[in-house]
Amino acid sequence: MTSEADKSINDRLKRCGTATISTVLTKRGLNHAFMYGVAPLPGSKPRMVGRAFTMRSVAMREDKLAADKAMDPRLNLQRRATEECGVGEVLVIDCRGDVNGASGGLMLFERMRVRGCAGVVSDGGVRDAWEIAESGFPVYARAVCPPNSTLAHRFVELNVPVTCGGAAVYPGDFIAADPDGVMVIPQEIADDISREALAYEQQEEFILQRLRAGASIYGTYPLEEAGLADYAAWRAERDKG
Numbered sequence: 001m002t003s004e005a006d007k008s009i010n011d012r013l014k015r016c017g018t019a020t021i022s023t024v025l026t027k028r029g030l031n032h033a034f035m036y037g038v039a040p041l042p043g044s045k046p047r048m049v050g051r052a053f054t055m056r057s058v059a060m061r062e063d064k065l066a067a068d069k070a071m072d073p074r075l076n077l078q079r080r081a082t083e084e085c086g087v088g089e090v091l092v093i094d095c096r097g098d099v100n101g102a103s104g105g106l107m108l109f110e111r112m113r114v115r116g117c118a119g120v121v122s123d124g125g126v127r128d129a130w131e132i133a134e135s136g137f138p139v140y141a142r143a144v145c146p147p148n149s150t151l152a153h154r155f156v157e158l159n160v161p162v163t164c165g166g167a168a169v170y171p172g173d174f175i176a177a178d179p180d181g182v183m184v185i186p187q188e189i190a191d192d193i194s195r196e197a198l199a200y201e202q203q204e205e206f207i208l209q210r211l212r213a214g215a216s217i218y219g220t221y222p223l224e225e226a227g228l229a230d231y232a233a234w235r236a237e238r239d240k241g
Helices: 004-014 018-027 062-070 077-084 106-115 130-134 187-212 224-240
Strands: 049-059 089-094 120-123 138-140 153-158 162-164 168-169 174-176 181-183
Touching: 004 049, 004 174, 004 187, 018 077, 018 174, 018 181, 018 187, 049 077, 049 162, 062 174, 077 106, 089 162, 106 130, 120 174, 130 138, 168 181, 174 187, 187 224
Parallel strands: 049 089, 089 120, 120 138
Antiparallel strands: 049 153, 049 174, 162 168, 174 181
């Protein structure tokens, strides 16, 4: 079950864009937290936040395929991940950037949606993309790929450190995603990052209002002394409401 602390972190992160989260992480020296090449499925614009539950693959090798096909379905790691990824968690699938076989599709992801999982991130392909998009379940992938996983992937481990879209993901890290892409937030600093990102987001809301009202970029972005005083007053007035 999601803890109250996690719920607070999730709530703050849901109110922040990935650009803001990236800026805050960069200020802390974390420059490799964005998943390159991983995007929402075509026709979808989801937002997603949750802790990472991971699945790692290696390249398919033909001598392993027959044994895998004969395996009890309950031992199949894709099916296990579907049932073991927790409520509110994000399944992060390490496909080594290979899009020549799907890392999942409608049946697996629909089960996860019904179970209450937060979403899926894969740096491989996803099949049944238009149906998944219509379901509203947040799924981010490198490509749409109708051919199944056995053409490219053999899934070998659950809940271990993985690399997805070039970013390291450790089980329990926070994943935050929006239409721009996917960010990884180390679990040890997620509470601080969520607070800093929300404060940054609120200041940018004020800045955007001023720019749309005709203010010059000079002195406004970033805010200089007079602008910071105006922002403090704006925040105080809004907090009273």
